[in-house]
Amino acid sequence: MPVRPRRTTTALAAAATTAACFAAATIPATPALGDDSRPVRPPQTVHVSGLLTLTNANTGEYAATGDLEGTWTIPPTRAQDYYNTPTTIIQKGTESFRGCLVAGTKRCGTLNSDYISWTYLRENGRLISGGCTHAPTGGTRGFVGVRGLIVMADTPVGDEVNTLYQGEVILDAMPEEGRKPVPRVDATSTATGAAASVQTATQSC
Numbered sequence: 001m002p003v004r005p006r007r008t009t010t011a012l013a014a015a016a017t018t019a020a021c022f023a024a025a026t027i028p029a030t031p032a033l034g035d036d037s038r039p040v041r042p043p044q045t046v047h048v049s050g051l052l053t054l055t056n057a058n059t060g061e062y063a064a065t066g067d068l069e070g071t072w073t074i075p076p077t078r079a080q081d082y083y084n085t086p087t088t089i090i091q092k093g094t095e096s097f098r099g100c101l102v103a104g105t106k107r108c109g110t111l112n113s114d115y116i117s118w119t120y121l122r123e124n125g126r127l128i129s130g131g132c133t134h135a136p137t138g139g140t141r142g143f144v145g146v147r148g149l150i151v152m153a154d155t156p157v158g159d160e161v162n163t164l165y166q167g168e169v170i171l172d173a174m175p176e177e178g179r180k181p182v183p184r185v186d187a188t189s190t191a192t193g194a195a196a197s198v199q200t201a202t203q204s205c
Contacts, residue, residue: 045148048165059076069099096112105171111169127156127161129155138177150165
């Protein structure tokens with residue numbers, strides 16, 4: 001019977017090298033998006049307004065009603081003084097809102113922001129007026145990639161303080177904040193490794 005010619009190691013190595021080059025040329029090198037990546041949505045500007053009611057002075061918690069419904073927390077421990085006298089206080093700090101945006105579209109999660117505030121007091125310590133500017137810096141769930149600007153005004157009403165807020169929340173302003181790239185094994189090294197395995201296997205035949 002005729003003898004079947006054996007495939008040489010050199011031929012197999014050449015074929016594997018060709019496959020490696022083909023794989024490197026056809027597989028894109030850009031990273032894949034993980035299963036937790038979010039679909040890209042165009043930025044959406046939503047005008048908001050409402051009322052904050054102080055519920056816990058020690059922790060700086062306010063009940064938010066209106067277009068934002070939930071708990072707004074301005075921790076006193078995170079406030080830094082710019083200027084502080086018995087009648088004028090200017091501070092900056094970080095804060096968070098946990099709840100839902102219900103104006104136009106419903107988004108829920110945690111919204112983080114930086115703020116600067118100013119307070120004017122009478123000599124007896126009673127409030128004359130106050131205000132603050134809040135710049136969202138991102139968040140979780142429905143507030144991932146959020147930006148915007150919210151202003152608040154404090155007005156004394158008897159022994160209480162009336163805090164109104166209004167501004168703009170820009171949803172999905174920075175959508176890349178919610179997209180986490182998953183490292184992909186380099187196609188060239190993978191194909192080269194496969195070629196080496198094929199070569200080793202043929203040598204042992």
